[in-house]
Amino acid sequence: MKKILIFTAGFGEGHNTAARNVRDAVEHIAPDEAKVEVLDLFDSCYGKLNDWVRKAYIAAINRTPRVWGKIYNVIDGTQFVESNMAILAKMKRAMSDLLAELEPDAVVSTYPIYNYVIDAIYSDGRPKSFAQITVITDSITVNSIWYRCTSDYFLVANDDTANVLRNAGVPEPQIRIFGFPVTYRFAEIPDSRYLNGEKEPRRVLYLINSGKKEAPALVRRLCERTDIRLTVTVGRDRALRKEIENEVKAPAHCVEIIGWSNRMPELLTTHHLVITKAGGATVQEAIAARTPVIISQVVPGQEEGNARLIVENDCGCLAPGPDEIVEALTGAFSHGEKGLKTWVDNISKLSKPDASLQIARFILELASPENAPPKRLQHFSRGVSKRRDGRSILLCDLHTHSIFSDGKLTVRELVDFYGQRSFDALCLTDHICDHTSLIGAVTNLSGMVLTLDEVGEYFDTIEREKIRASDKYDMILMAGLEFNKDGLTKRSSAHLLAVDLKQPIDPELSIIQTIAEIHAQ
Template identity: 35%
Template sequence: MEKGSLPRILVVTAGYGEGHNSAARGVRDALTARAEVRVTDLCAEAMPGMFRLTRAAYLWIIARMPRLWKLMYEVSDKRNLAEKPIKGLAPVERLLEWLLREWKPDAVVCTYMLYPYMLDSLALRTGKTVPYLTVVTDSCVINKSWLCSESPLWAVTDPWTREIMAEKGLPPDRLCVTGFPVNPSLGVLAREHPVSWKEGDPFRVLYFAQRSARHARAELEAMLEAAPGLHVTCILGHRFRRIYPHIRDLRARYGSRLVVRGWTRRVPSYLSASHVVVGKAGGATVHEVLASARPMLVNFLLPGQEEGNALLLEKLGGGFHVRDVRALVSALRGMMADGGAQWRRMHENLLKADMTGGSGKIADLVLKLAEERTN
């Protein structure tokens, strides 16, 4: 790095689940004006056809066959990727090698668990090392795939996760509690847009429809019937065309109490206007909700890492898993009872936890790695 120039930071991610990409964007945003940043989905760029196929298979399995996903997760939790690398990823490692050689980053941030092993392999093969940091996008339940690299630093979401990883044999001095690298604006939302509620006011639910049309319809109808003051903003995302025809009549029936949106960049705005979030326990969603200090009811979770995300919500006293529609309705009514006493406690618990600033802390760590390399 030339004197006076900005350090170059390479952020490598993979689009298998939104958490990895969300973390990469959060780190990028926090490094703006402090570094020259390049975010690359190595799998998508190196093997586009195979990536599309495997990503589609991944999404199909988690949506339709969660028990198969659980089995796959348990198998991966027994494998040391340093000793038994996944075969067929040579093009991905070659692209990474090319980026290190041609773009010459001063440090690398890995938000996907396979890349640290590739960096270790390249260091052994070429004799050239680039400092890197591993961002662990899971909480409380940590798969072995995160644990067996020679990473100089691991950035983890919370003290419980740090303790679990230390118990599994990682050096405590290389485990840094940073929080999840969410969009930095969400921390501003929690501080500058406090939310309150009293009986008679609309109780606003932000609902992410991340399962089937049948589930979306059943949950929306049940929530809107639960209490006349309950209002729902439903985010359909890329499932809009698939789900909307099945819920169109609900908009006519419930009027302004139901707002439906497709894909949107305004999630922080919708969070700021909501009292509670209902959705799947994905890493990105849970940590965006935590950073904005809005309580969450988890209506679906994948066995394995998403169980850990739901557990973190419970440990912080800011949410829990509702196993079916009846439990969802009961939870919402409970949060609104007694003038919203339970909801207020959960909101205050999350404000006290202050799960903000993860992106900035990770940016500080990787810039320090880059500086140490050049000194």
């Protein structure tokens, strides 16, 4: 069995998205041929410091983009990273241990720093026993930090980006154009948007990830149009959701408001236009879905290339303000939708919805199958304790949280985390509050608990992962909930843990009623 390590980091969602999608594609096409792990050594090595730096990075690109642009240029034009490798000494030790223990056949980086750490580990001239592959997540404006390091191959999203590497002196055989690794689901979803000959209002998807102060008023303006049907995503920002709901209370205002969702492929492939900032993953997913993009914000540096990719290929336009967005929609839909048709034709030429599958096949070809992997991670292996009656003791965690509430990992990542550590059973018990109480209503705005509109997706996600948990790790996965009954005093407060639920339970019920419902299941 081939062993593949994928290194990522949480500085921008594009890196994590690419890493997860490559892993999923490998597991999809070769479930019995390869063992794949996604690792974030910044998180595991630096913990709270990494959290602080990551939050500072996000604040910088959103609040002071010009300052971040100057930092980006310093990293691009100097040897800043190479000159400061000493600060990554802890990561170097951790990666050296991982490479020695796991003996991977292929190492994939979706974040550039890891290649410099590998260079430092092998600075003594020792040969590497693995293929080294870099998945570049930026387009056109590619920081030189991506290709100043050593890598056997650099995988890029398009020919424009490949030209940047060619002009920088990267040998042609090391450059491969596969497209951005969006989820392979894009290659499987049928596209029926333009099959119906009848003229209907076009569906517009507005991803509110910037310009939140202006968003509610813009949503109201868009809702007043009769030529579109609007869908708005607000993520976990409950306050923003409430503001938008207050703006569109009139019956004439028809809009669908969605919170956090993992069904972006389905959303993009059922809408005719998307309004969003020029984030790498979002733009590339829109291209894969053949959905033209109206770009509402561009972060200087890495996002400039994404914006250029859309504008220079006439797949959409730049509209940095509410008035410009309204004008862009009018232009797209006027004159028999000539503008929209041009954008769709052009973005279809760039679309590579099966990119992650192509990348997965490439990695599998490079990975040498010589060394069989251990059944479990060596540094987490354990003996099995036998009882007198011959049965073994099970290792279980029946109380864990995912990103659906206050956890840090997705459901899939939790399955991998516990499965790789030999757990026999896992129950996800994300927080849910009684929204009819004062404290519960306030807590529901925090983004740290499940809301009623997310519960269905939560149970569906766990249900889908149950089969993979069983097949890959022989682990039982269960759905659960942690009911928060928070009053103003200790006597009026309680938390109730429900393990192995088959369906949701109304959080408005009293503790006694909830217990009865749990027992009934």
